Amino acid sequence: MFRIARLIAAKDLRIELRSRVVTNQVLPFAMIVMVMFAFALKTDEVVEKVAPGLVWLATLFSLLILVQRAFAIETADGATEAMRAAGVDPAGIFLGKALALAAQLAVLEILLLILAVVLYNSKLHAGGVVLLVTTLLAATIGLALVGTLYGGLAAGVRGRETLLPLLLLPVVAPVLIGATRATEAALGTSGAVVSDGWPWLGLLGVFVALFSVGGTLAFGPLIEE
Amino acid sequence: METVVHLSNAVAVLGQFPVLAGASLTVERGEIVLLQGPNGAGKTSLLRLFAGLMPLARGEGNVLGFDLRTNREAVRKRVGLLGHANGLYSDLTVTENVRFWGATIGASESEVGAAMTRMGLAQRLKDVQVAKLSAGQKRRTALACLIARRAELWLLDEPHAGLDAAGRDELDATLREATAAGATIVVASHELERAGALATRLVEVVGGQVRESQVAPDGDNRSQAAG
Amino acid sequence: MPDTDTSAMQLTTDQASDAARSAARSAASSSVRRSSPTGTPFTRVLGIATLISMALLVLFGLFLSPEDVVQGESVRILYIHVGTVWVAYVAFGVTALASLAFLWKRTTSLTWDRIAGASAEVGVLFMALTLFAGAIWGRLSWGKFWVWDARVTTTAFLFITYIGYLAVRGLGGSHQQRGRRSAVVALLAVLEIPLVHFSVKLWRGLHQDGSVSDTTKVKLHDLMLFSLFISLIAFTLLFVWLVMHRQRVLAMQDALEDKGLDFALEQRRSEAGL
């Protein structure tokens, strides 16, 4: 299972390094979303206050695109079917694709955070770095797991472009809430202190635990004919 | 002889349409069976059923000793299917693709190399991205992926499509070698001249059923010559 | 309530006339709109009980029960709200249990899958009614339709989640595939609910104290309690009636598709000319 997962993650990342879809298309999309948020909110003070939430919202929108892309690779020339035909362990496929997705998301999030510092005047400070990195890690893994799970279900069915957001967005609500609050605490947005952030990581932890186990079990039945 | 595939009155459904409507067929080890018939007759579905990809709606089926009704997932590890799609990643090179598919069953580097040599991909084409290949070259790559998997039962759906004369010769030689090494092969093809010469048996598929099967005119001595 | 009365009349006639069902079938297209093929003596009794209890609910809820000291007349909305929200949550519980029964090898049957689907569908309707009644009640009690309360927000999330579940059911494929896929989605949804609820609660909790739980602490008059009780009974009966009929409709739909398969098989075989 882990050998297959490593194999598939390496393959997905190599494809991304060749095609540069994330860096050339998804990243600019996320950036324009961040700029548009500022247009919608107008005043600097409001933008500064809600900056962490905007970063995570932009991440969620990008997640939808990344998941579509991750499974478009597989369905383009029948690789999903070929994997099933080759008896590749579905749990391995699930973990592998989630791992590759997590790596791409992590890069995206870091760049969005830097953008928040530039555009929204967010301030990083030393005391919050540990919390920030942990939050980033937990939220990224959680989003990647749940994105892969529902992406696999939606892949190859009619109307997948519309079905995926409908299934995925309600499910990631706890991540949006937890990651935003923890990020606020780490950045000290509106006077939040770092210790406020740690309880939220518990929430993210439960989410990751739930979907790593649930997803590993459920992915096979979801993609099987 | 050992029975590799046994199907009796198999019905398989795609959506609400019965692609297989009571097909019965038996294949012995070492045979090269050619499935022929018009478009939509059920050839592809028959291959997908053997590969354990489709559920069996009615009837009985057994592949390599596994019951298709209860245990079709177990069949897959020992069967190699080349479908209409090639299952290749267009951003990766030929070598990377063959290596990836070989690795899914734990093939060694030398086996991957041998498979590529067999299909004439080891020289000029090995570091070319699949997106830049012609249709025939993609088909060769897909065949190399299949060879690297060392399956016991080979299921080929129109393998000759898009291949040039040299590619066809390599394919035919590969298939004879595989049967000599103990593999069994089921081919669906429209190219009767080509595939008919290779096959030990012809099977006609019509209306989701197997109409009749007959020994190929000179099939017997061919398989013996290869063996 | 003239509006509900006429519709209720139609329901009664639908259920009451049991006679000549086969005749009705042969002439289904014409004027025969009386017998219900998805009905049985049990569901007819159930239907009548539902109608009676609904009438009682209107009687007690709108006329006999007193107005609340704090909330005034708006308390009457609670008799709808509590009943519908109860049914909605029960419905999703039934969906989860039926999905589990479908996935468990020893009890697996497409009937469980259909019960899960029927229950979710009815649950989605009741969730919509709950949100509507809740919004109006909120408007009357707090002056605004929506309050970001944890329970309210979780309910809205559930509503969307089960619309997604119904969409997954409609994806096509074989009945078995539909059952397996939707059962997995239903179980994932059930695991997700407490997490959503907990996170929303934490999210609100840091800013303000619970809003709904405070205002619902009204001193309940005996008649009000009785009305609430009737509400629970009435909506539970309605739920069972709806799910039973829906399950049977779905069973017929599946049977018809299987019949279609038999017919298609005949056709397919004749292609071969055997």
Next chain:
Amino acid sequence: MSAAVVAMEDVGFILATYIATFVGSVALAAYYLRRGRRLAAQLPPEDKPWG
């Protein structure tokens, strides 16, 4: 604003809730019955084991 006006507005909202609930339920019930009738016309009795 007099108390009577407030009460009138309340009554409208309350009635709307009741009506919406009953209309919604009856619409769904009617849909199920109609659909059941349509399907039953195309099926023999043995496919309706509850009947």
